[in-house]
Amino acid sequence: MADDRTNEMNAVLKRQRAAHHQMRPEPMALRRDRIERAIKLLNDNSSDLCTVMAEDFGNRSPHQSMKTDIEGTVNFGKYCLKYIENWAKPDKRSLQFPLSLLGAKAEVRYEPKGVVGILSPWNFPVNLTFGPLMQVFAAGNRAMIKPSEFTEKTSLLMKELVEEFYTADECVVFTGGPEVAQAFSGLAFDHLVFTGSTATGRKVMEAAAANLVPVTLELGGKSPVIMGESADFAKAGEKVAMGKMLNAGQICLAPDYLYVPESRQDEAIHGIWQGTANMYPSLLDNEDYASVVTDKHFDRLKGLIEDAREKGAEVIEINPGDENFSNTNSRKMPLTILRNVTEDMKAMQEEIFGPILPVKTYSRIDDAIDYVNDHDRPLGLYYFGEDSGEREKVLERTISGGVTVNDVIFHVSMDDLPFGGVGPSGMGSYHGVEGFREFSHARSIYTQARVDVAKLGGLKPPYGRKR
Known part of the structure; x- marks a missing residue:
């Protein structure tokens, strides 16, 4: 059974990555559309989501859930929509003299990584799933999500809603117990986000290391x-x-x-x-x-x-x-x-x-x-x-x-402040421009000048003085 779930998840990962490659470069309008759909998903189903969160906890105030899991996440999505174009602009970088005078150029482009995995916890099950997802989408990625089994009804509803609002090559939710989470953390994502305990974070990082998957770990500790x-x-x-x-x-x-x-x-x-x-x-x-x-x-x-x-x-x-x-x-x-x-x-x-x-x-x-x-x-x-x-x-x-x-x-x-830990409390962050860059690849691009710079800099053999 575990092998079947792993094969199923790997098939979705392969499908999402193929779609990502085929559609590069995706227009900014599509990124915005995915974020807007996430906002609509939350707004249209806020009451049902608050109800299942209360059922999963045994008692949890719908007013609290509305504030912490729905409204806060919707507002963060709106924040991403406001700044996405600025975040995505290439950074012009300086060059050593006299390369800029000779016509060379340097810039950094913030490009999508591809497919990002999100392992979300039970304590704020909607916020800590859709919050990172907003910036994963803002950076132009696709997403696979494994929510917590401890809030089972919430996880199942999120799965149903994601299937309603997204195609399988955009975003998918996988439910299940620890064995599914273990298999999920071992997939060859382009990036993996985990929110949870420090002890589990170590296991997630170890599993991700097998495929050299970069991780964002939002852990905890004694604040x-x-x-x-x-x-x-x-x-x-x-x-x-x-x-x-x-x-x-x-x-x-x-x-x-x-x-x-x-x-x-x-x-x-x-x-x-x-x-x-x-x-x-x-x-x-x-x-x-x-x-x-x-x-x-x-x-x-x-x-x-x-x-x-x-x-x-x-x-x-x-x-x-x-x-x-x-x-x-x-x-x-x-x-x-x-x-x-x-x-x-x-x-x-x-x-x-x-x-x-x-x-x-x-x-x-x-x-x-x-x-x-x-x-x-x-x-x-x-x-x-x-x-x-x-x-x-x-x-x-x-x-x-x-x-x-x-x-x-x-x-x-505070949406514009990066949120993350340090050492045993985590690594990496989301929120703010830092979150956008966390889920982006900073790609250096250097355009050479028309002159022979290698010769001018003495890099072409034969070295030393010409006879």
Whole structure:
């Protein structure tokens, strides 16, 4: 069965690549048309897509899905339409003297790579499928997509809709389990995009390496929040609570741990508690608060809390409605703060990907900076404070994929900023002109001058002085 699926995917890849070669150069109007169809697909089917996402999660607010997965992706498609012509213009490059005077020319053309594979995750299943797809199309490529099996209904609906809006030589969706994803990542694409965990990213990169396929890896890691002495702890707490509870913390950029001044720890925790109570006076029957996606993931998160408790952490469950979570199968989990954490706790070793927030304290801001630098480079870093000198110190001395100052996560929603990781949190990026170039081949083109430049430069034998 696995061989049959591999053969099926290889046949589609061969068909798409043949169509790509045959139709080069495709007109810009066709690229625009593919993006416009993607926008129409999302707009026309937004309600159905939000419904199946809620069913896959068990509970997920249609309002949240509309904002994060539909509207944000549609707006990104419109952004691509606005800038596509400018992105695609050749870059004129300078030449060594006196070649330009002699009539030589140099330029870089940004050309389609061919067929791009997209391995998309379950946490924002529509956004993280169609977001990259917008720029894959903008760069003039065709696409093959393997969405997550954890959001099965959403993946099946995306497959049906793609078949309705695109021909098989433009874009195809393949559904299935891990064996299909493994075979997919081993195909000889012209580029492969993967969004998911660091551990799986390593496997994807290893599989892609067999065919020397270039990869864009959007991974994750432990994104820190650093609050300075000058932070407004009430406002900062609400923003951290928002970012940690949106999608029940199942976001690659969710705050993973909080670093605060020793003397302000209680104030910081109270800010988070109050911010949670303001947004979620109740949780169990609250449609605005998402469920954890699977029983396995839910059990893993509970295990992180129990491991921390057993190793000495103070566990603070933020439960504004004083609800009983033990008698429900809804996979709802309250935001849980872990205080007095130590490095041997699993919550400080693994990406949490759920509503659990360890809190650490520092006596000097340098301690927080050193801690971040002693660990894997994160996908996001968040600084709260009004001290510009301290802010620049944090930014200049740390490395992360991206940064949001005085909030969390928002840098990913800026269409014109590149989004990507560094080191274990990923490689490459999309969004902005950087995303267009990620999915393009930068082709150098040099046009020689009419004179014999090789002779003029002394490159023609016989070398040395003529006798």
